[in-house]
Amino acid sequence: MLADHLELSQTTVSLVLNDSPSAKSIPQETRNRVIEAAKRLNYRPNYFARSLRQSRSMSVGVLAPDLSEGYFTRVMSGVVEELTAAHYFYFTACHDWKRELIEKYPRMLVERAVDGFLLLNTPADHIAVPVPVVAISAHTAAENVTNIILDHHRAVQQALHHLHELGHRRIAILRGPRAIPDSEFRWESCQEVAREIDLKLDPSLVIRIDSAGWSMKTGYHPMAPEIGYKPMQTLLEKTRDFTAVFCFNDISAIGAIRALKEVGLRVPEDVSVVGFDDILSAAFATPSLTTVRQPLAEMGKRGAQILLERIANRDKEYPAEVIMNPELVVRESTSPAPAKRRV
Numbered sequence: 001m002l003a004d005h006l007e008l009s010q011t012t013v014s015l016v017l018n019d020s021p022s023a024k025s026i027p028q029e030t031r032n033r034v035i036e037a038a039k040r041l042n043y044r045p046n047y048f049a050r051s052l053r054q055s056r057s058m059s060v061g062v063l064a065p066d067l068s069e070g071y072f073t074r075v076m077s078g079v080v081e082e083l084t085a086a087h088y089f090y091f092t093a094c095h096d097w098k099r100e101l102i103e104k105y106p107r108m109l110v111e112r113a114v115d116g117f118l119l120l121n122t123p124a125d126h127i128a129v130p131v132p133v134v135a136i137s138a139h140t141a142a143e144n145v146t147n148i149i150l151d152h153h154r155a156v157q158q159a160l161h162h163l164h165e166l167g168h169r170r171i172a173i174l175r176g177p178r179a180i181p182d183s184e185f186r187w188e189s190c191q192e193v194a195r196e197i198d199l200k201l202d203p204s205l206v207i208r209i210d211s212a213g214w215s216m217k218t219g220y221h222p223m224a225p226e227i228g229y230k231p232m233q234t235l236l237e238k239t240r241d242f243t244a245v246f247c248f249n250d251i252s253a254i255g256a257i258r259a260l261k262e263v264g265l266r267v268p269e270d271v272s273v274v275g276f277d278d279i280l281s282a283a284f285a286t287p288s289l290t291t292v293r294q295p296l297a298e299m300g301k302r303g304a305q306i307l308l309e310r311i312a313n314r315d316k317e318y319p320a321e322v323i324m325n326p327e328l329v330v331r332e333s334t335s336p337a338p339a340k341r342r343v
Helices: 002-006 010-017 021-025 028-040 047-054 071-085 099-111 152-165 182-196 226-238 250-262 280-284 296-312
Strands: 059-064 089-094 117-120 133-136 145-150 171-175 206-208 244-247 272-277 290-293 321-324 327-329
Touching (some): 071 296, 133 296, 145 296, 152 182, 152 244, 152 290, 171 182, 250 280
Parallel strands (some): 059 089, 171 206
16 A cells, blocks of 8 residues: 555545645655655555545536537536546536436436536426535526526626617617526516616517527527527518627627628628627637626636535535626627617
8 A cells, every 4th residue: 555655644645645635734745755656656546435434426417408619618617627626526418408318317427426416507496316406507496506697687787788888779689599597587687777778679679599490409509600690690681770789699699790791781880799608719709709708617616616515514504596797898899880870
């Protein structure tokens, strides 16, 4: 054993290799000896034995609709950072918005003895598990669930105020898909903020991403630019009487810009476009995208932190909601409304 090889106690070696806070009391020279010997001997700690002592598997389940570029990869970057630092393993399962998988996968992961669940943009009201659950962007009022959510009212305020101050009054809205929990909360905020600033939302300029003809069921991936491209094409076939578009997310905004350009409309000279999320490619789109930034990586990190706290302290009381703040990032895709079309 490594402890015998170094002539140290098993406790000392364990504290050093597990990077325990108590290891700070161990002399640095001793810590260096342990680490160097572990590397030289290719030592691997017995996680199974440790999990039995702690009555934990040191693993969690992560459920998400998918892990495509955009929202989910940014959230997962924070999740992975926190779980890795805590020496936790994670199982990721993608349910593709299928109800039967949302119910089936948690049962399968419980059978694999996970200590808790992180749900990304996944409703928790149909998930009954005997372990702690943290849901990110799910808005689920359920027992044993802590929700990490964005302040959608503030987010929409920032976007619509920005467009309103630029003189835009005819603003089209690309609503989110029904399957995504954030969609209804953001749409409700759009209506509330519009009333606050005396902005009339024309129903003919509000178009839902998953309307008939280009829904997820017809083969368009929920995180592919088609979800903005196709709806914008449909809207443009009916009217061009708008000067700005507020899109459900950055992916749909990128698709919408493509559709606008194809009919000869310039962005932002003719039509301004605002996205949502601030995914990595938003700053490199052409034009670069004005967007409402969700602190996605921080939401993932905070969600993982709370889950680990709940696993370690099952009897402690935890808030039902943790609210995160958005930030408007102004780039090239917005400008003052064309003077002849201002009201």
